[in-house]
Amino acid sequence: MELFERNPLQNILPEDGQVSYYGVIMSPDQAAYYFDQLLHHIEWKHDEAVIYGKHYITKRKVAWYGDEPYDYSYSNTTKQALPWTSELLFLKKLVEDTSGHTFNSCLLNLYHEGSEGMAWHSDGEKMLGNQPIISSFTLGAERKFSFKHKQSKQTVNIHLENGSLLIMKGDTQRNWLHRLPPTKKVTKPRISLTFRTIIS
Numbered sequence: 044m045e046l047f048e049r050n051p052l053q054n055i056l057p058e059d060g061q062v063s064y065y066g067v068i069m070s071p072d073q074a075a076y077y078f079d080q081l082l083h084h085i086e087w088k089h090d091e092a093v094i095y096g097k098h099y100i101t102k103r104k105v106a107w108y109g110d111e112p113y114d115y116s117y118s119n120t121t122k123q124a125l126p127w128t129s130e131l132l133f134l135k136k137l138v139e140d141t142s143g144h145t146f147n148s149c150l151l152n153l154y155h156e157g158s159e160g161m162a163w164h165s166d167g168e169k170m171l172g173n174q175p176i177i178s179s180f181t182l183g184a185e186r187k188f189s190f191k192h193k194q195s196k197q198t199v200n201i202h203l204e205n206g207s208l209l210i211m212k213g214d215t216q217r218n219w220l221h222r223l224p225p226t227k228k229v230t231k232p233r234i235s236l237t238f239r240t241i242i243s
């Protein structure tokens with residue numbers, strides 16, 4: 044039934060950016076295995092932000108890994124990348140082989156339950172270059188992910204399944220915001236791997 048087949052290269056944004064959803068790219072068993080490995084072996088830390096001089100600590104946890112000990116500065120805080128683990132290298136290769144893009148770093152997010160999310164933002168840091176290519180690879184609970192056009196305010200929603208891959212590229216960060224909305228419906232944790240390329 045061709046009508047129902049997913050076209051992985053279809054752009055889910057109507058204009059001014061490019062977002063591809065590849066759907067599920069690993070088996071549920073493999074996804075469960077990697078979820079567990081990352082949960083226990085990644086150096087998770089609560090995220091911090093300094094906004095108008097006030098220090099905030101999130102419930103969500105994060106971690107930053109890369110080819111080199113890159114500094115990542117955002118929300119007035121800086122993190123230094125840790126060396127890849129074998130699990131991260133396996134997942135990086137899977138994401139690279141599936142998407143045809145290469146990455147040199149990864150910001151991981153751990154949302155313990157639906158009450159934890161990420162507010163509207165774009166990943167427009169200078170160190171990511173003009174047209175950053177950023178993945179969101181999901182392990183664990185399925186969550187809604189939303190885009191909002193910065194001018195027209197048009198929104199696009201997608202559900203990120205366990206073991207699925209989404210790629211943002213082109214002018215997406217320039218023209219669209221994205222967020223992971225909090226929800227009462229989800230009680231299970233989700234890990235996302237946002238592979239990126241730091242341009243030195």
Ligand SMILES: O=C(O)CCC(=O)C(=O)O
Pocket residue numbers: 150152161166179180188221223235237
């Ligand atoms: O959790 C996700 O899928 C995306 C998180 C995100 O937008 C980010 O880390 O910049």
Ligand SMILES: [Fe+2]
Pocket residue numbers: 164165166221
């Ligand atoms: Fe983001």
